[in-house]
Amino acid sequence: MSNRRNIYFFTLQEENIQANVENLYELAERYDFNIVKNPDQANIIVSVGDDGAFLQAVRKTDFRQDALYTGISTSGTLSMYCDFDIDDTLKMVEAMKKEQIEVRKYPTIEVTVDNQTSFHCLNEFSIRSGIIKTFVIDVFIDKLHFETFRGDGMIIATPTGSTAYNKSVNGSVVDPMLPCLQVSELASLNNNQYRTLGSSFILSGNRKLILEVVQDGNNYPSMGMDNEALGIQHVKKVEVQLSDKVIKTVKLKDNSFWEKVKRSFL
Template sequence: MERNHVFIYTKTDETSQQKKSILSEKLLQAKFQVVENPKKANIIVSLGSDGAFLQAVRKTEFRQDCLYAGISTTGTLSMYCDFHFHDLETAISSIRSSDIEIRRYPILQVSVDNNPHFYCLNEFSIRSNVIKTFVLDVFIDDLHFETFRGDGMVISTPTGSTAYNKSVNGAVVDPLLPCFQVSELASVNSNKYRTLGSSFLLSNQRKLILSLKLGGNDFPTMGMDNEALSIQHVQQVEVALSDKIIKTVKLKNNSFWEKVKRTYL
């Protein structure tokens, strides 16, 4: 199937919509079809920053049968935005290429109690919603690993390891490794509560279970990438690496580690 149906995701403000119109015109000139229904697209383009890319993936339901591409309108490239808005020709020619290479990003699958599961490209976070620590029993598969007391935890994918996870001193992880990372937020270590005290990695064969200890803090603040999740009376959260992946354009001289160097060094 020819890849030429494009859906453009961006904000609804006037400036963003003007940029969308410019991109749409250039795509039409290049013989692409611009569609308003993402279900009819086989290419999904985000205009904006990494936040826009995350929203584009989420709003289009983590499509497995299409290609995602991020175009930066901020003047700088980022972890998910490989193209500049002022150089749309490069983006269009890269997407059009018949020998295009695909980069595959792993995603998390998260279940909260009996609610339908959802996906995260960057990370899932769970935090106390009041000015008080809360307690989590942490299980790896069927092993009770530790009892955590503190502000919360961040569970990140390898690509998400450069985001919230990095800000809490988690490791930056190569996305070629099929794993996910667990990082603590302000853990309390005492005679009663003892945690590993450092981030750790779990393979795609593992399952992480967080069981909340009740005590007036069973309505935690949970985040899936850059969106909040509102579920009351949470008892258990289950996290694993999904079999699904997000496909993006793979460019020469733009590996994950080149992106890390460009962004942070």
């Protein structure tokens, strides 16, 4: 970490953590790190809060490819993106003192709406019915028409996002070393007239998923990019594919992805 000395601290401005953030400033300065107020000048971006704060930090700093992201938990427990606890300064000091530190890379997905608006997601992209009515989407894998979905919506998750919203709808947990995306249905309608796969499926990172929204009055869907809502009217087509952008985080001993999964769910 010797060539990374400029730190930017991202917080959600919660009053109960500001005192702890001041302690982090002092710790960083003690080990000769430069605290910057502009994230564009940072090569280490630290989120203070929970996984939601980490997702916001990544989005607000535009998925920086030349920066190392680190999450510090304020809840007393570690999580999927928070490798440090705010009260465990010893662990932070050990990481700061290491001249060479391993870096973990998390894949992201790129989403394009109607060939106009594009954005990235670290966890997932979701699209749901905006009214009390089933949602109809023609689903294409590359150029193949795979199915016509009718139901509440769909979730397209990254491997790390597979432990979040995707898991709550019985999607699979996927190793982030696999460059892929996962598609999970929300309350699909399956009967003699309508038929979908009815289970989540995983696509190679070389595939492109295309969702064509059937314009039957549900043309203002509710869309989410990680933990933010996206407001776009008259959506006709959404394209999703694995991005060449990756999020770099600190890789600590005894804190692999699967150790995090075990700690969080077992």
